[in-house]
Amino acid sequence: MSMIISLIVAAVTFGTVLMFGTLGEILTEKSGNLNLGVEGIMYMGGAFGLAGAFYYEKAAGAAASGPVAIILAILCAFAAGALASAIYSFLTISLRTNQNVTGLALSIFGTGVGQFVGEFMRLSEGGYVALGNNLKDAFSARIWPDALVNIPVVGNILFSHTVFFYLAVVLAVAMHFFLGRTRWGLYLRAVGESPSTADAAGISITRYKYLATIAGGGISAIGGMVYIMTTAGCVWNHEGLSGVGWLAVALVIFCMWRPLNAIWGSVIFGAMMIMYLRVSIPFIPTEIYKILPYVVTVIVLIITSMRNSRDKQPPASLGLNYFREER
Amino acid sequence: MREERTPFIRLAKRGSMDPRKIWLIRVSSIVIALILGFIPILLTGNNPIAAYGVIIDGSLSRPVYIRQTVKIAVPLLGCALAIAPCFKMRFWNIGGEGQITMGAVAATFFALNFAGTVPHVLLLIIMFLAAAIAGGIWAFIPAFFKAKWNTNETLFTLMMNYIAIGIVAWLQGGPWEGRKGSQLIPMFDDAARLPNVLGVHCGWILVLVLVVLMYFYMNKTKQGYEIAVIGDSANTARYAGMNVGWIIMRTMFISGAICGIVGFMTVSGANYTLYSGVANGVGFTSITVAWLSQLNSFAMIFISMMLAVLEKGANTLQTRMSVPASISDIITGILLFAMLSCEFFINYRMILRGKTKKEVEK
Numbered sequence: 197m198s199m200i201i202s203l204i205v206a207a208v209t210f211g212t213v214l215m216f217g218t219l220g221e222i223l224t225e226k227s228g229n230l231n232l233g234v235e236g237i238m239y240m241g242g243a244f245g246l247a248g249a250f251y252y253e254k255a256a257g258a259a260a261s262g263p264v265a266i267i268l269a270i271l272c273a274f275a276a277g278a279l280a281s282a283i284y285s286f287l288t289i290s291l292r293t294n295q296n297v298t299g300l301a302l303s304i305f306g307t308g309v310g311q312f313v314g315e316f317m318r319l320s321e322g323g324y325v326a327l328g329n330n331l332k333d334a335f336s337a338r339i340w341p342d343a344l345v346n347i348p349v350v351g352n353i354l355f356s357h358t359v360f361f362y363l364a365v366v367l368a369v370a371m372h373f374f375l376g377r378t379r380w381g382l383y384l385r386a387v388g389e390s391p392s393t394a395d396a397a398g399i400s401i402t403r404y405k406y407l408a409t410i411a412g413g414g415i416s417a418i419g420g421m422v423y424i425m426t427t428a429g430c431v432w433n434h435e436g437l438s439g440v441g442w443l444a445v446a447l448v449i450f451c452m453w454r455p456l457n458a459i460w461g462s463v464i465f466g467a468m469m470i471m472y473l474r475v476s477i478p479f480i481p482t483e484i485y486k487i488l489p490y491v492v493t494v495i496v497l498i499i500t501s502m503r504n505s506r507d508k509q510p511p512a513s514l515g516l517n518y519f520r521e522e523r
Numbered sequence: 524m525r526e527e528r529t530p531f532i533r534l535a536k537r538g539s540m541d542p543r544k545i546w547l548i549r550v551s552s553i554v555i556a557l558i559l560g561f562i563p564i565l566l567t568g569n570n571p572i573a574a575y576g577v578i579i580d581g582s583l584s585r586p587v588y589i590r591q592t593v594k595i596a597v598p599l600l601g602c603a604l605a606i607a608p609c610f611k612m613r614f615w616n617i618g619g620e621g622q623i624t625m626g627a628v629a630a631t632f633f634a635l636n637f638a639g640t641v642p643h644v645l646l647l648i649i650m651f652l653a654a655a656i657a658g659g660i661w662a663f664i665p666a667f668f669k670a671k672w673n674t675n676e677t678l679f680t681l682m683m684n685y686i687a688i689g690i691v692a693w694l695q696g697g698p699w700e701g702r703k704g705s706q707l708i709p710m711f712d713d714a715a716r717l718p719n720v721l722g723v724h725c726g727w728i729l730v731l732v733l734v735v736l737m738y739f740y741m742n743k744t745k746q747g748y749e750i751a752v753i754g755d756s757a758n759t760a761r762y763a764g765m766n767v768g769w770i771i772m773r774t775m776f777i778s779g780a781i782c783g784i785v786g787f788m789t790v791s792g793a794n795y796t797l798y799s800g801v802a803n804g805v806g807f808t809s810i811t812v813a814w815l816s817q818l819n820s821f822a823m824i825f826i827s828m829m830l831a832v833l834e835k836g837a838n839t840l841q842t843r844m845s846v847p848a849s850i851s852d853i854i855t856g857i858l859l860f861a862m863l864s865c866e867f868f869i870n871y872r873m874i875l876r877g878k879t880k881k882e883v884e885k
Contacts, residue, residue, distance in 0.1 A: 292871075
């Protein structure tokens with residue numbers, strides 16, 4: 197029993213990283229932009245988030261406070277991701293470049309920048325970049341009182357996580373309402389489904405695509421920061437972060453482009469990614485666990501295309517640029 | 524039209540453009556990208572001009588370096604050639620990574636099991652064919668579902684990459700593991716290694732032959748023409764009586780087969796063993812190579828060499844000036860951004876507000 201609980205808790209920790217990445221990409225894809233640069237964006241988020249917290253601690257010294265560091269790290273990561281997506285948006289929306297190729301270029305660029313910043317900090321600080329224990333604890337602290345955490349079974353599963361998990365859940369619920377219940381959200385979906393119709397209705401395609409892609413990139417980047425600050429223990433670790441962005445892209449499909457599904461979807465994916473560390477099932481090699489998320493995603497992709505039901509599809513214009521004059 | 528209703532900048536498609544001017548735009552976009560690359564180098568406190576000097580020096584100044592650079596360029600070029608027909612067809616095959624890996628797996632299977640029993644050349648031919656078939660099948664799977672149920676191929680091929688890499692990770696630690704606990708597949712026997720020609724494994728000759736073959740396939744054959752028609756309009760192709768699904772599957776098989784051959788060359792010519800990072804991002808980078816070359820086989824030689832020079836040179840830069848080698852990814856990224864966006868200025872003309880009609884018509 198306790199093993200299952202610890203598995204769930206670990207799955208949530210890794211799932212939180214994925215949830216941010218996925219929520220950001222859902223927002224982006226709802227506008228019809230398939231941003232394959234998530235991998236690079238999350239690298240940049242991780243590196244700049246770490247840099248924000250690290251240099252803040254260096255400047256403030258012993259007086260550094262946890263909440264400020266967390267907010268700074270979130271802001272730095274968001275800004276880095278937003279900047280990266282702004283490049284992508286400018287190229288695909290204004291300069292009409294191919295989305296797949298631009299996204300891949302952003303992946304190469306972003307992993308390069310993230311690596312560069314991580315390495316650069318390491319070299320300029322003399323070999324080792326890590327936060328002090330105070331801040332480290334702040335990033336992985338539980339936010340609920342012990343009384344709640346100590347409730348048997350439920351306490352650990354629901355209340356033992358970091359602040360980032362609850363932020364991600366709030367974000368998912370907020371996005372659900374935004375996309376389904378607000379005028380702007382409906383306009384955004386219209387842009388992603390059928391830009392020419394939206395354009396005829398007087399919605400500014402360019403504005404919606406830019407805003408959704410940039411905000412989405414910023415949210416994805418927070419995921420990279422969360423990975424570095426919680427799972428990786430506040431040190432730059434590019435090996436651990438590699439592939440997380442692609443997993444987030446897979447998860448978007450698994451979730452059927454719905455923010456609420458991202459909550460449980462990311463925990464399941466998180467479980468599949470860390471299960472090999474904790475559970476060993478005889479006859480199934482541990483490495484095979486790790487490809488499960490991708491196999492499951494492929495199956496979901498195939499089934500949705502076969503059933504062809506209308507509400508479980510990618511946004512209709514996903515991956516296609518919109519040129520008004522080429523209708 | 525009232526003046527304030529006119530957008531500040533309007534776009535108009537250009538009919539045609541002086542080829543010299545087109546090349547001027549392209550070359551200047553590369554120059555601008557290289558100048559933007561100054562920024563990260565300046566941040567590390569080095570002289571950018573000197574740093575670029577080191578990059579060129581470290582990749583092209585000696586025959587040894589040139590060989591290493593070519594070794595990097597060969598898989599890039601091969602995979603870009605593979606991807607070109609898919610992209611021409613508007614089928615977004617971003618699964619080169621996985622197709623390379625599966626080709627490498629098939630080649631490794633024969634290298635490990637038949638090295639002692641089959642003569643050298645025959646073994647290489649078997650490995651070559653096995654790699655081509657394995658890569659082809661790996662690419663055929665998403666193509667089949669695309670043709671049958673219109674499954675999104677971008678996402679499908681992307682997922683197939685990680686499944687392939689996971690399979691290799693499993694083989695590495697499981698059935699094919701050499702020394703127990705090493706997590707490594709044993710090095711190939713000499714009989715399973717590609718011979719060197721001029722100091723580089725003979726894959727470079729193969730790739731250059733492929734360049735010519737692909738050029739003819741795309742421009743001079745019926746199949747190449749069918750691919751082009753589908754790329755322009757799948758409906759037109761259907762009206763003309765082409766079996767679009769079949770052509771998609773056939774083209775993807777060819778594409779995957781070439782990627783598989785690249786995988787064969789990598790394990791048999793460069794690494795002499797198989798590990799999960801065998802494709803090393805080539806499948807992704809080559810997509811940008813193919814696209815920047817406008818799917819022209821001969822232009823791919825130049826672009827892939829350029830990226831290889833950057834990658835090889837950046838390693839030298841790291842040892843000599845302690846600039847992180849990831850600088851090559853940054854400069855490559857900037858180069859890609861610049862070269863992608865320059866096509867816009869070739870295809871479109873911007874008209875500022877307030878120009879008279881006469882000027883616009885010019």
